Amino acid sequence: MTKAIRHVLGISGGKDSAALAIYLKNKHPHLDIEYYTCDTGKELFETYELVEKLESYLGKKITKLKAGENSSKDPFDHFYNYYKGYLPSSNARWCTKTLKLDPFEDFVGTDPVISYVGIRGDEDREGYISKKTNIQSIFPFRKNIWSEDVIAKVLKNENIKSIEEIYSFSSKSLNLDRIKQIINQPINTKFVLQQKLNLLLDQDIKEFNRVVFEYLKVTDYPLSREKDFPLIENDEVLVREDIFKILRESGVGVPAYYEPITFEVDGKHGQYMRSRSGCYFCFFQQKIEWVWLLEQHPDLFEKAKYYENQKDGFTWNHSESLTELADPIRVENIKRDFLNRHKNKPKSSLLLDILDDSESEGCASCFI
Numbered sequence: 001m002t003k004a005i006r007h008v009l010g011i012s013g014g015k016d017s018a019a020l021a022i023y024l025k026n027k028h029p030h031l032d033i034e035y036y037t038c039d040t041g042k043e044l045f046e047t048y049e050l051v052e053k054l055e056s057y058l059g060k061k062i063t064k065l066k067a068g069e070n071s072s073k074d075p076f077d078h079f080y081n082y083y084k085g086y087l088p089s090s091n092a093r094w095c096t097k098t099l100k101l102d103p104f105e106d107f108v109g110t111d112p113v114i115s116y117v118g119i120r121g122d123e124d125r126e127g128y129i130s131k132k133t134n135i136q137s138i139f140p141f142r143k144n145i146w147s148e149d150v151i152a153k154v155l156k157n158e159n160i161k162s163i164e165e166i167y168s169f170s171s172k173s174l175n176l177d178r179i180k181q182i183i184n185q186p187i188n189t190k191f192v193l194q195q196k197l198n199l200l201l202d203q204d205i206k207e208f209n210r211v212v213f214e215y216l217k218v219t220d221y222p223l224s225r226e227k228d229f230p231l232i233e234n235d236e237v238l239v240r241e242d243i244f245k246i247l248r249e250s251g252v253g254v255p256a257y258y259e260p261i262t263f264e265v266d267g268k269h270g271q272y273m274r275s276r277s278g279c280y281f282c283f284f285q286q287k288i289e290w291v292w293l294l295e296q297h298p299d300l301f302e303k304a305k306y307y308e309n310q311k312d313g314f315t316w317n318h319s320e321s322l323t324e325l326a327d328p329i330r331v332e333n334i335k336r337d338f339l340n341r342h343k344n345k346p347k348s349s350l351l352l353d354i355l356d357d358s359e360s361e362g363c364a365s366c367f368i
């Protein structure tokens with residue numbers, strides 16, 4: 001018997017996945033989505049609070065996945081011991097795989113799964129997501145809802161004729177001639193995949209989605225088992241402002257660590273906050289975020305320092321230890337640098353934009 005397809009959505013503790021859960025519940029209430037979160041044991045309190053608020057809004061339990069679940073230690077400490085005190089870093093990121101991706105893949109097993117990912121329309125990244133063939137990722141906030149492997153298959157030169165046929169058969173677009181022209185232009189070094197994709201989406205997003213959905217029927221992708229898929233009729237593109245609006249209007253609210261806090265240096269005022277969810281000691285943090293942790297969650301800063309001190313020469317962030325960073329003169333310098341770097345930036349109504357640059361680094365499993 002063919003296995004039924006599962007729809008899943010991972011709540012990272014960040015604003016985007018939370019907003020996606022709310023958005024899909026409201027837009028597509030008939031999709032039976034299973035929510036899960038991977039608890040590293042080292043999340044901020046605000047993340048656990050967000051998960052609780054979401055459960056009550058969604059009216060559903062969010063399954064808590066824990067790596068090493070029979071251990072007496074929390075997931076991070078369990079694997080920290082298992083790896084004999086080897087701490088993760090951006091070059092050796094065992095944490096994302098072991099604490100997030102592996103538990104997720106165990107959770108879905110071999111079932112065909114659609115996994116909804118909250119990467120926004122104003123982001124240019126695919127993120128660190130499962131590449132298992134039974135898991136198909138869909139990005140509802142983007143103009144292009146499909147994953148890069150699907151797009152590469154659909155638009156490869158060998159498929160020009162079949163894609164043209166599907167368009168000819170199903171399209172009601174007034175632009176069909178132009179669409180056919182684009183389809184028939186082969187991809188090469190002067191006309192790359194992304195250009196072709198953008199041109200087709202610019203003609204008609206829904207038409208393009210219908211064609212991809214039709215094409216997938218002759219593949220092994222999980223969506224090939226579905227008769228309908230409502231997301232193909234969705235051509236909304238959601239950006240950062242929309243995410244905040246969804247969170248605020250739903251009553252779930254924005255996780256507290258995104259709220260700007262005013263600091264003072266040299267008589268001038270600036271604002272800091274955390275730019276993402278994830279472990280309190282995450283090595284993707286900027287210096288100013290470490291200062292935020294030091295001043296807003298001194299107990300967690302001390303815990304982060306404890307790990308660092310267990311291993312000679314290891315530092316969570318570039319070029320300095322947390323003991324050095326916590327020096328009051330260094331803290332002032334970090335704040336001053338931060339203010340200077342951002343003084344010419346136009347003031348955003350959201351303020352989170354001051355940490356904007358950092359969002360490109362990191363991974364979808366941890367931060368969306």
Ligand code: SF4
Nearest residue numbers: 095096278279282366
């Ligand atoms: S949030 Fe950072 S430290 Fe935690 S699992 Fe993700 S990458 Fe690793």
